[in-house]
Amino acid sequence: MHLDIKNISCGYGESFNIKNINVGIEKGIFAGIIGPNGSGKTTLFKGLTGDLDLKSGEVFLDKQNVNKLSLRKKAQRIAVVSQHTEITDMSVFDYVLMGRMPFRKHFHFFESKTDIETARKYMKLTNVYRFKDKPMSELSGGEQQLAAIARALTQEPQLLLLDEPTSHLDITHQVQILNLIQELNEKLELTVLIIIHDLNLAGEYCDYLLMMKDGEIFVQGEPSEVLNYQIIEDVYNTVVITRENPVSKKPVVFLVSDRVMKNTK
Amino acid sequence: MSNKYIKWLIFTVVLVLLVIFAAGFSLVTGDMDIKAGEIASILSSKTGIxxxxxxxxxxxxxxxxxxxxxxxxxxxxxxxxxxxxxxxEPYTLGISGGAALGVALVVVTGLHLSVGSFMLPFAGFTGAIVTIFMVYFLSIKKGAIDINRMLLIGVMISFVASSGMMFLMSMTTSDNLHGIVFWMMGSLEEPNTMLVNTVLYASLGGLFLSYFFARPLNALRLGQEKARHLGINTTVSVRVLFVIASVLTGICVSVAGVIGFVGLVIPHLIRIIIGSDYRIMLIGSFLGGSFFLLVSDIIARTIISPNELPIGVITGIAGGLVFIIVLSRAGLRNRVT
Structure with missing residues (x-):
């Protein structure tokens, strides 16, 4: 699905937290939003999910204006994975089945066979099927995040939005989840837009990056263009060194402490 | 998966049987000795004491x-x-306080004598509805309900209402005092058939309507934001459900008085037994509440017979104790979701 963000601005209350956002993301692209805290990443994300109303501009999915869709229709096309999964006592299976909600009508009281099969398929794909009967609250952070992704996939969306899904996980789970998203992105031709703090993970996994600063997109493009030491210094006010990963040929960002910096001068 | 539905079905059937059994037992319990076997013939004869x-x-x-x-x-x-x-629950949101103040005002001013006895439930209903909407609108902050604020405001309004009531009670005659206290303690005795029917239809209607929102209620277990991501119009659902809940409580309280603990304890017990899926929770809570009140009423009528205890005493003590016991065993962590 082709995502077109046309000149949107939005924010909390009267103020504009982000403005003049113009982005086009091709179908099947794995795109990342990066930028310092307070640069507007989450505001942009909430503008896309509909949690915040757009003050101006439009968002199109394959030429269809997203804001003209009903909530239900929208949920059939866009799935959202938040930073935290809600701690609930429902079983993983029931939780994943929630993803079928946009397809059920008011008095579709019971889950259909398709509902159950779809949920099962994505639970297997995300490797959460083995603990399908466990309550969500008893899973580890990484397992909860996997279940949340399974739930999102069960919506069979064309666009998957993720808000820092790996931010409080160890590297094993970070890599596991990002590998999974990448795999799904290729296998299902799912368009992915992810907020990601870690520049190295962003560089390694994303095909396209949006670097935000002060509520606007400072630069966008392929990781090798965006993760340039000069751009990062401008946006983050931090001195960094960038190199190429010898294996993946993707950009890698190194930090240098002040002490070392002084001594090397 | 169909196991789940079979479990629900069995659970519902068991609850229905419990309600029928308790109702039957209640029918043969009382000062006048009526045997179970005679009921059919007495009811068909349509005469006699x-x-x-x-x-x-x-x-x-x-x-x-x-x-x-x-x-x-x-x-x-x-x-x-x-x-x-x-x-x-309806009472922590101050609704009982509001209803009681409304009734106290009518008793003190004697409106129920001059205008008609329907003024009591009317005042109770008005008091309840005014309070709950006051709590609702006062707890809106930046267009959204702040739930902690709502609870605090509910408790505060309860305090103000009970102080107002104490003021009225200190100023009035002992006859009126008795009337107010009697109403506050709650009673299932209601001679007016029309009021009994109103409560019955309102309850069944509430149950029916709430089932249109079983799906949104389930989605809301993940929070409003996530429910919206799943395509649920949470604003509309929450508002309609709030109105259903308010009106239904208002009607119950205005006719039966303040009967505490049912709304708090029973849903939690049902959750612990069968889980929080609202497709079973709604009917489960309804039947569970019916059964609980039937049993409480039987106890209230028999324990110090021929006198009768206020039913609120039984529901409070029994409900509270059972709840503490179950809670200390099962734990309530995240039970709501």
């Missing part, structure tokens, strides 16, 4: 217990669901 006792005293009580118990428990389940907080 036994018929009058069954038809005009015991049967309305049973209907009241089923309707009020079910109604209060259902509203508790709904409110806990939309606000995802285990402490929210």
């Amino acid at each position: 036994e018929y009058a006792v069954l038809k005009h005293i015991r049967l309305p009580r049973i209907i009241m217990a089923i309707a009020v118990g079910g109604g209060l428990s259902l509203t508790g389940a709904i409110l806990q669901g939309i606000y995802r907080n285990p402490l929210v």
